[in-house]
Amino acid sequence: MNSPPLLLLQQSLPPISPTENLIQLKTPLPVHNSIPGTRTPVSSSSSSSSSLSYIRACAGKTTRRVGGGRRGNPDDYHATLTALNSKGRFPRKSLGQHYMLDSEINEQLTAAANVGEGDVVLEIGPGTGSLTNVLISAGAFVLAIEKDPHMATLVSERFSETERFKVLKEDFVKCHIHSHMSSLLASIEPSSADSRYAKVVANIPFNISTDVVKQLLPMGDIFSEVVLLLQEETALRLVESSLRTSEYRPINIFVNFYSDPQFICKVPRTKFFPQPNVDAAVVKFKLKQPVHYPSVSSTKSFFSMVNSAFNGKRKMLRRSLQHICTPMEIENALGNVGRPATSRPEELSMDDFVKLHNLIVKV
Numbered sequence: 001m002n003s004p005p006l007l008l009l010q011q012s013l014p015p016i017s018p019t020e021n022l023i024q025l026k027t028p029l030p031v032h033n034s035i036p037g038t039r040t041p042v043s044s045s046s047s048s049s050s051s052l053s054y055i056r057a058c059a060g061k062t063t064r065r066v067g068g069g070r071r072g073n074p075d076d077y078h079a080t081l082t083a084l085n086s087k088g089r090f091p092r093k094s095l096g097q098h099y100m101l102d103s104e105i106n107e108q109l110t111a112a113a114n115v116g117e118g119d120v121v122l123e124i125g126p127g128t129g130s131l132t133n134v135l136i137s138a139g140a141f142v143l144a145i146e147k148d149p150h151m152a153t154l155v156s157e158r159f160s161e162t163e164r165f166k167v168l169k170e171d172f173v174k175c176h177i178h179s180h181m182s183s184l185l186a187s188i189e190p191s192s193a194d195s196r197y198a199k200v201v202a203n204i205p206f207n208i209s210t211d212v213v214k215q216l217l218p219m220g221d222i223f224s225e226v227v228l229l230l231q232e233e234t235a236l237r238l239v240e241s242s243l244r245t246s247e248y249r250p251i252n253i254f255v256n257f258y259s260d261p262q263f264i265c266k267v268p269r270t271k272f273f274p275q276p277n278v279d280a281a282v283v284k285f286k287l288k289q290p291v292h293y294p295s296v297s298s299t300k301s302f303f304s305m306v307n308s309a310f311n312g313k314r315k316m317l318r319r320s321l322q323h324i325c326t327p328m329e330i331e332n333a334l335g336n337v338g339r340p341a342t343s344r345p346e347e348l349s350m351d352d353f354v355k356l357h358n359l360i361v362k363v
Contacts, residue, residue: 106134113227124202129155197224217258220287235281259285309345333359
């Protein structure tokens with residue numbers, strides 16, 4: 001009988017038996033690429049095979065060649081669930097944990113960042129290590145940040161036999177990631193000019209996506225590319241929001257100030273365990289180096305002005321920015337920018353805001 005996937009969160013994934021001939025998952029696993037709202041039991045033989053595959057993958061023995069490249073255990077569906085099973089772990093809603101079950105998505109994330117031999121990659125929230133496995137197999141050294149100590153231990157054990165992986169048990173939004181990455185890059189002799197920069201590839205919790213974006217994008221001196229798996233709505237808002245729309249906000253100015261964003265692909269919610277209520281998407285941010293940022297006298301005062309402008313979104317800029325200078329001076333500046341005196345914030349592009357800032361803000 002079919003049961004809602006939500007029931008899976010109310011059941012404990014049974015532990016793996018230490019004896020090979022007794023390996024059997026009594027609780028049915030959600031079907032890979034299943035129709036939402038249904039699940040189908042997995043046979044004991046199938047469960048046994050997938051469990052053993054995961055154990056071998058942990059030992060670094062399950063690799064194969066694909067198109068001239070090396071790839072790890074391709075069955076992320078069973079590997080992920082078996083890893084959770086082995087530790088008796090539930091995905092924690094408070095941490096926004098939704099694990100990817102499809103290796104092809106992990107490969108798309110890796111390919112979007114052009115990860116290759118010798119690259120240094122930051123991964124946020126590695127979980128059971130399915131994406132980590134693909135990154136390492138592509139030849140990268142992976143520094144992972146994991147807030148959940150149980151998952152940090154799990155992924156550390158999984159990749160204990162490789163020197164290409166290190167996990168830090170920290171909360172990403174609170175850790176000094178710039179310092180960590182600077183030290184790591186300084187310890188590695190660059191093989192090329194591009195290898196002086198690290199990359200970010202991560203399936204991040206949806207509830208911290210904006211915080212992660214705000215923290216990473218200004219680090220063009222450390223990272224060259226940031227590829228994230230985000231909630232689809234957030235991805236579209238960051239990449240495709242246009243002038244004169246309700247979705248146009250200060251974050252759009254921020255994203256385009258520090259990067260060139262690109263929407264890569266949509267990811268259906270059925271690719272995750274547990275299944276979230278929304279679809280996801282892969283987004284790539286090509287970071288600008290500091291010398292290529294828009295020319296403003298102070299980034300702090302620039303974004304302060306932008307935020308003030310949008311705090312009074314329905315107001316004309318000559319009113320919402322009058323704490324900076326007089327309405328007449330703002331009208332004159334808008335004229336010099338090529339905008340009418342009655343302009344509102346959603347009518348100005350990033351370049352317009354840069355010009356306006358340089359005309360009215362005295363630093």
